[in-house]
Amino acid sequence: MQNLQHSISIKLIELVKREYSLDIDYETAVLEKPKKEEWGDLASTVALKISSKAGHSPADIAKKLCFLLNNEEFTFTFNDVVYPIFEKIDFAFPGFINFKFSVPYLLNYALELSSKGLNVKDQKRPNISLKIALEHSNVNPNKAAHVGHLRNACIGQFIERVYEKMGHDVNVQYYEDDLGVQVSTSLMGTMELKDINPSDYEKFDHYAWDVYAKMESLIVQDENLQKKREHLMQRLEDSKDEISVEQSKLADRILKDQLVTFGKLDFDYDVIIREKDIVSLGLWNRAFEKLKTNPNVYLATSGPSKGCWMINMSGDKNEDAGSLISDSENQEEISVQEPLGGGRVIEEDKVIVRSNGVPTYTGKDIAYHMWKYGLLGLDFYYRELDIGTQKKILWTTSSEESDISKDVSFSKNDYVIDVIDVKQTYAIDVVRASLSYLGYTSEAENMTHVNYGFVYLSPKTAEKMGIDTSDGKTQYAMSGRKGWGIKVDDLIEMVDSKLRAEYGDFKNVNDVRNGAIKFEMLRYNTFQDIVFDLDAALSLNGFSGPYIQYTHARTFSILEKGAFQEIDFYSLPTSLHEREVAVLAQLAKFSSVVLEAAYEFAPNNLCNYLFELAQKYNTFYNELPILSSPQEEKKVRMAITESVKAVITEGLFLIGITAPNRM
RNA sequence: GCCCUCGUAGCUCAGUGGAUAGAGCAGUUCCCUUCUAAGGAAAAGGUCGGGGGUUCAACUCCCUCCGAGGGCGCCA
Numbered sequence A: 001m002q003n004l005q006h007s008i009s010i011k012l013i014e015l016v017k018r019e020y021s022l023d024i025d026y027e028t029a030v031l032e033k034p035k036k037e038e039w040g041d042l043a044s045t046v047a048l049k050i051s052s053k054a055g056h057s058p059a060d061i062a063k064k065l066c067f068l069l070n071n072e073e074f075t076f077t078f079n080d081v082v083y084p085i086f087e088k089i090d091f092a093f094p095g096f097i098n099f100k101f102s103v104p105y106l107l108n109y110a111l112e113l114s115s116k117g118l119n120v121k122d123q124k125r126p127n128i129s130l131k132i133a134l135e136h137s138n139v140n141p142n143k144a145a146h147v148g149h150l151r152n153a154c155i156g157q158f159i160e161r162v163y164e165k166m167g168h169d170v171n172v173q174y175y176e177d178d179l180g181v182q183v184s185t186s187l188m189g190t191m192e193l194k195d196i197n198p199s200d201y202e203k204f205d206h207y208a209w210d211v212y213a214k215m216e217s218l219i220v221q222d223e224n225l226q227k228k229r230e231h232l233m234q235r236l237e238d239s240k241d242e243i244s245v246e247q248s249k250l251a252d253r254i255l256k257d258q259l260v261t262f263g264k265l266d267f268d269y270d271v272i273i274r275e276k277d278i279v280s281l282g283l284w285n286r287a288f289e290k291l292k293t294n295p296n297v298y299l300a301t302s303g304p305s306k307g308c309w310m311i312n313m314s315g316d317k318n319e320d321a322g323s324l325i326s327d328s329e330n331q332e333e334i335s336v337q338e339p340l341g342g343g344r345v346i347e348e349d350k351v352i353v354r355s356n357g358v359p360t361y362t363g364k365d366i367a368y369h370m371w372k373y374g375l376l377g378l379d380f381y382y383r384e385l386d387i388g389t390q391k392k393i394l395w396t397t398s399s400e401e402s403d404i405s406k407d408v409s410f411s412k413n414d415y416v417i418d419v420i421d422v423k424q425t426y427a428i429d430v431v432r433a434s435l436s437y438l439g440y441t442s443e444a445e446n447m448t449h450v451n452y453g454f455v456y457l458s459p460k461t462a463e464k465m466g467i468d469t470s471d472g473k474t475q476y477a478m479s480g481r482k483g484w485g486i487k488v489d490d491l492i493e494m495v496d497s498k499l500r501a502e503y504g505d506f507k508n509v510n511d512v513r514n515g516a517i518k519f520e521m522l523r524y525n526t527f528q529d530i531v532f533d534l535d536a537a538l539s540l541n542g543f544s545g546p547y548i549q550y551t552h553a554r555t556f557s558i559l560e561k562g563a564f565q566e567i568d569f570y571s572l573p574t575s576l577h578e579r580e581v582a583v584l585a586q587l588a589k590f591s592s593v594v595l596e597a598a599y600e601f602a603p604n605n606l607c608n609y610l611f612e613l614a615q616k617y618n619t620f621y622n623e624l625p626i627l628s629s630p631q632e633e634k635k636v637r638m639a640i641t642e643s644v645k646a647v648i649t650e651g652l653f654l655i656g657i658t659a660p661n662r663m
Numbered sequence B: 001g002c003c004c005u006c007g008u009a010g011c012u013c014a015g016u017g018g019a020u021a022g023a024g025c026a027g028u029u030c031c032c033u034u035c036u037a038a039g040g041a042a043a044a045g046g047u048c049g050g051g052g053g054u055u056c057a058a059c060u061c062c063c064u065c066c067g068a069g070g071g072c073g074c075c076a
Helices: A002-020 A046-054 A058-070 A103-116 A147-165 A181-192 A204-220 A223-236 A242-264 A275-280 A283-292 A331-335 A361-372 A422-437 A441-445 A459-464 A488-503 A509-522 A545-561 A578-588 A590-600 A603-623 A631-654
Strands: A042-044 A075-078 A081-084 A086-092 A096-101 A131-135 A169-176 A271-274 A297-299 A309-311 A350-353 A381-384 A395-398 A415-419 A447-450 A455-457 A530-532
Touching (some): A002 A046, A002 A058, A046 A096, A058 A086, A058 A096, A103 A631, A147 A415, A147 A455, A147 A488, A147 A603, A181 A204, A181 A242, A204 A223, A223 A242, A275 A283, A275 A361, A283 A361, A350 A361, A422 A447, A441 A447, A488 A509, A509 A545, A509 A603, A578 A603, A578 A631, A590 A603, A590 A631
Antiparallel strands (some): A042 A096, A075 A081, A086 A096, A309 A350
16 A cells, blocks of 8 residues: 555656656655545645646646556556556546546455455664664552543553554553652651551552642641651662662552553553662663763752752753763863853753752653663663563563563663653653753654643533532643542443443453543544543443444454355456445555554544444445345455454554454 | 643534545434344534635645643652
8 A cells, every 4th residue: 555655656756757847756746535535545636736837737737647647557466367456547626636446456455454464564664673662651659540641551552552563662661750759748648647548448559549639738738747758758769768668668559559450451561660770770870970071961059949950951052062071080170060151041941950969850861761772881670570460571670689680671772752741841851952962862863752632621520520610610630639630440430330331241341441441542632632521431432432342343243144255356346336435445544544643643543544444334334235135245245344343453452442242 | 921732513523735624422303023223324513713924725834813721840
């Protein structure tokens, strides 16, 4: 499919050059999908684009190019017989060139999809298998996952699966932020709040959810508690400190429960990266040594950030960026410099080390990213973490030398993808800027921030969660600190009970529930904020996962009743019913949709595609008999059914959803 | 103050310079003695926030105004 489109574009460039002596770029000749299927399967607007330069009307050019294209041999071979690829290539006013696939081509394509599966190659990096570090989920180990985290995980899993499909080696990293303010608050809460008890909760992470919100509300209004927390936070940095050991146990317990939740929804991870290990194994120090000597990193000697190590983010980049000054005896002199440009507004710059000497999250994130690319010359120790929640082997970083594993490493990646919400764009930019300051420009470029939009609650849903909605806002932000949000476990519970209420207790309820939840998370434009409404999320009809799953179950049921038979291409009817053609044409788009969704990090494109496919199949199904139709028609209809089943199964898999045979 | 995103049918959203702007939900009317009705069909629903501009062609690009949300923490 991709190769075909490519060769047509090349041919168009050639013809335009020959007929009109014009050199056009590839972009001008690239084919698009016509808006309406009756116009064709592919279209070119090249005539419209070149008409003024060529000095002819678009219609004349289109007519001429059509004539020439019709004289070209666009064919494929099946069982040693040559067939035309196109049924027709014609022009349409004001100057479109429309290509319509032939029946044999469409059927052959559909048959290949069901027999061989989807075949997509990464055309941007042909024949290269990249090692990709994909960071997603990253729930802080101090609370249960909520629907915001869920959107993150769903997008992450799509990227994992689609990039694996394109032939890359993706390792999924779950970053555990087990240092800093949030976990300190939670640790204090478990020690001080005697009225909240784990035994009152089904899951420990739910207990932690309440503890965190309660403790935060107390700290906000009490300076002594704030000081206490800061002291605690400093002690956590030393992994040998008994309080730090205690905190690690707490984080482990919460992490385990989070993984149980994600396990229910079939999310898999390769490694848990613990922030604490970044510090205790010296990764942070190694990174800081490099940063300190860089002209864009400085110790603030005045202003509100006095005593902090800052990184230049004001746009006024220092020219010496990239020169690595190592082992310099003058290190102190170089590093303790005045902010660049004298009167620059240093408030725009980013603190990477607090005045008390504790690095910020962003600081450690720089070290983490340098490690991802193998730029620190250091690696973690790893040990297996088997808690029975996933299919892949799960590793966790470790500081214990006894956990050294020679066989496994998640460092030295070629490419880095971070699924992190849009609000953290600035922090990610700091990491990227740091890499380029240090001279790692290609690493900075190979780092992609998939910045998905925030998940808000609709007023109705917010009210249900006990949030005060008297201010009449159109959306309400979830907040761990305030304890506002819909926990993933609770959402699962709600969808399960709705399914059971409507359809009884059936075998594949987990598949359908996951389909409903994941599809809901992925059906919107990734970069846009979504306003989550419980009633809409619980919908099992229309543009939803279960609708597509249901269509799949329907194909299974038909295939079960009538055996699939070889199609004799010689005896194919010259034209098929329009409902059959509509399904076949939709099937033919599969690989290009998948590729586009992958490059744009846009799983919603795939959601739309699968929904349309299911719609077209259902229309076909309702209008035409399959099992009771005459022999030759039956063969074609069974082949279509077989192919739809294969494409739905594979397409749903890419968005993390299973396709049960019965519903 | 500086920067970013959004505004399309009653609601939730597609539509990445091209042809008559499309779905789902809600509401109306039909279709199960026939392959899974979690389905299908039909009708209805629009000043693409307002105003300028660029272009053969603008929902799409640029400017401006109005409205909504977000970022610029020694939070992450």
